Amino acid sequence: MKKILLALLLIFAILLSACGVVKYEYKDGVMYGDGKEATGTFEFKAGKYKVKGNFVNGVPDGLFEEYYPDGNIMIKDTFVNGENTREELYYKNGQLMGTFADDEDLKLYYNDGKLVMTYNDKTGESIIYHENGNPLMITNDKESAIYNENKEMLFKVENAKAVDIGTTLKKLEDGSFELVKNNKVVAKIDANGELIKYLYSTGETMLKVNEATGVTEFFFKNGNTFMKEDGNKNVLNYKDGKPLYEMDGDSWKIYNEEGEKIAEDFELVTNIKKVD
Template sequence: MKKILLILLLLFLIPLSACGKAKYEFKDGVIYENGKEATGTFELTINGFKSKGKFINGLADGILEVYYLDGSIMKKSLFSNGVHLKDEVYYRNGKLMSTYLKDKRIDIFYDDGQLLMRSDKEKGEITIYFENGNPLLVIVGTTTSILYNENKEVLSRMENGIRLDDDITFKNLEDGSFELIKNNKVIGKISADGTPTYFYSTGETLMKLDNSIYKTLFKNGNTFFERDGNISRFYYKDGKLLYESKGKEWSFYNREGEKIITAFEEITDIKKID
């Protein structure tokens, strides 16, 4: 009789235990616990990487950290009542990869800490930089663009689709192409079909159009930046992809070619720790 009672008791407790386990899910920016907005500190997996952060009434609040597999910091994000205010993304060596300030600025850095690109939303200006810190390309709104060489000398200036290159002369070559000459030095070339190419001060190709794809190059010949319609890409100096954007979609890649940060994050394995 005692054995029967014990078995019945165990059978009764098993479903109670199962029912007592909380079910967590993440939907539309909100963490739910058994269908209700959750509050607490949570561990979760974001795009395959362990993360930790605080949520209040289901919304992220405070610092959300994402970690590389070795436990080092990959990303710190600041939230207030679910509003995304700030990002800091790090290379594995601890240096900044990018920063984001809501409605103000986005910066991307080389892995040696040098600023690569700044998008200043308040000024409506995008600047891409050489490795030495000088501007390579400045785009203001949708009307103005200025291309520089590594010595900060202007190679091309466009406003409202009109070239403003009064100090540049054109030398006609036998094959129908033109050399662009400024201060008695060849700074670029326009092919017979009208395709422009610009050079570093030391003669290497800096910018060219390749099958309608705009490209700027490192001195070693590897692509640094390219734009094809609404698709933009930045590359590491060895030619590996660093950053890619396609409209509202964007992604960062580490040195190993892994996609580490994206605009659309996959969140799984949610666990409440406090």
């Protein structure tokens, strides 16, 4: 009986070998098959999300697609010999969230298609947008300007010097100040001159600059924080206050509308399957 069992086990092992069962493993950015660098199209899970893409000699090469649990596209990555040269992120409704590419401007959108921000790496110009699509702040190497939602300029700096745009400073009885333009208050300044609040045309706080702490905070009309800059840390939020984009020095994160991080490297890869 033992000889029969051993013979059956041997036959089973031979059959497995003949069927070409390969053990795939993703380690340190390289896909392996039985310990050798693998080539082909693979499906796998990166964290909780399904991914499909092509590997050549173990490294990503070509288009990679990452999916939401419902099957809709979440991320499209383009790799060239292991280097990520372009990334597109999408909302669940199919609307483009943002594009990151070596040879293109950075653009971030809300799920209704309106721009949140743009950055031109060649010119160094960045633009932050109001909810209605008009520019809120335009900044480049030489100048910066702030606008309310109606495109009215509230402040401008050129070569580190403030530009006269027709505003006057009015001191109040409590020692604080109001910045007035065309007989309308466009900003409020505390008595120490450290805290400046720029206003929407309807009176809500639009932008708060704290000279003492170095923190700058933009607000939606509903009062939620739109963007916050604190040293090297920058945060952009959805209209409900949840984070959309976080940058801390050279590291950054992108979040979906539920607050889940969706843009990251293939940190934890499981369920690897070769499909081509």
